[in-house]
Amino acid sequence: MEITFEHVTHSYNVNSPTASLGLDDVSMTIKDKKFTAIVGQTGSGKSTLVRHINALLKPTSGTILVGDRKITSETNNKNLKSLRKNIGMVFQFPESQLFEDTVQKDIMFGPMNFGASAREAKAAAKKMIKLVGLDESYLEKSPFDLSGGQMRRVAIAGVLASDPETIILDEPTAGLDPVGRFEIMNLFKNLQLKGKTIILITHNMDDVANFADEMAVIHSGKLVATGLPKDVFNQQDLLKEDLLSLPKSAEFARELSSQGFHFDKLPITITALGKEIKQQLGD
Numbered sequence: 001m002e003i004t005f006e007h008v009t010h011s012y013n014v015n016s017p018t019a020s021l022g023l024d025d026v027s028m029t030i031k032d033k034k035f036t037a038i039v040g041q042t043g044s045g046k047s048t049l050v051r052h053i054n055a056l057l058k059p060t061s062g063t064i065l066v067g068d069r070k071i072t073s074e075t076n077n078k079n080l081k082s083l084r085k086n087i088g089m090v091f092q093f094p095e096s097q098l099f100e101d102t103v104q105k106d107i108m109f110g111p112m113n114f115g116a117s118a119r120e121a122k123a124a125a126k127k128m129i130k131l132v133g134l135d136e137s138y139l140e141k142s143p144f145d146l147s148g149g150q151m152r153r154v155a156i157a158g159v160l161a162s163d164p165e166t167i168i169l170d171e172p173t174a175g176l177d178p179v180g181r182f183e184i185m186n187l188f189k190n191l192q193l194k195g196k197t198i199i200l201i202t203h204n205m206d207d208v209a210n211f212a213d214e215m216a217v218i219h220s221g222k223l224v225a226t227g228l229p230k231d232v233f234n235q236q237d238l239l240k241e242d243l244l245s246l247p248k249s250a251e252f253a254r255e256l257s258s259q260g261f262h263f264d265k266l267p268i269t270i271t272a273l274g275k276e277i278k279q280q281l282g283d
């Protein structure tokens with residue numbers, strides 16, 4: 001589903017002395033079936049932005065179009081079920097929301113909440129547990145007997161079990177070891193390649209460089225850049241003003257620039273960096 005923000009502003013605690021601006025006149029389009037990363041410093045408005053997509057937050061002004069659904073300040077809290085079924089959200093540390101006595105029941109909760117029969121939900125649990133890299137024997141275990149990484153996978157399986165068209169991830173790999181992180185990111189990339197729209201909030205620029213098709217940079221509630229990661233990471237004004245940090249390959253390329261190498265554009269992945277170095281050493 002294509003998602004379009006049209007002049008969206010969100011004020012927290014409107015009309016109170018503690019009012020604060022979460023989003024400031026944001027207009028952008030998140031493309032259907034693409035992997036889009038949302039980045040920005042802490043407190044810049046990333047979570048506020050994505051919470052408008054399933055109407056967890058309503059705009060103070062402006063409109064969000066999610067496919068053919070329109071969300072405005074007037075949107076009624078009723079009738080949001082079909083929207084929310086299609087927008088899966090993996091919050092930060094989703095394992096904190098596990099509560100059932102077995103993994104199977106936890107994964108079944110979402111689909112049943114959206115109207116699936118027990119049989120359908122069981123089948124979904126069986127499929128999803130494997131998709132997140134655990135075998136079926138985990139279904140009968142208590143989620144609380146699992147490691148942190150395993151709990152995270154179960155929580156993700158629970159979101160995927162409702163088969164949402166769009167999946168929003170708010171730092172889904174925070175606190176995982178590098179291998180676990182890579183596996184989870186690969187899982188989401190594969191889901192996108194099979195037709196899902198993925199929206200990832202992250203502070204990890206290597207994940208953006210390696211997995212995202214598009215990126216958006218938010219600063220103080222405003223959208224300051226959007227585009228292909230290889231272009232956005234080369235916007236000098238963003239780097240100068242410290243609105244963006246670089247993936248490791250680009251950092252390394254910058255260091256190499258003072259050692260006689262020359263890069264027209266900073267390479268943002270190891271593969272691109274390797275190719276450039278090889279070419280320049282061969283010349």
Ligand SMILES: Nc1ncnc2c1ncn2[C@@H]1O[C@H](COP(=O)(O)OP(=O)(O)OP(=O)(O)O)[C@@H](O)[C@H]1O
Pocket residue numbers: 012013020021022040041042043044045046047048049
């Ligand atoms: N419930 C709330 N009430 C009042 N202000 C809020 C609330 N939630 C967020 N804000 C404010 O809105 C701004 C944007 O916050 P938001 O959580 O969207 O940022 P973020 O980019 O997701 O940050 P982080 O990277 O730390 O998760 C911040 O100034 C924050 O203090």
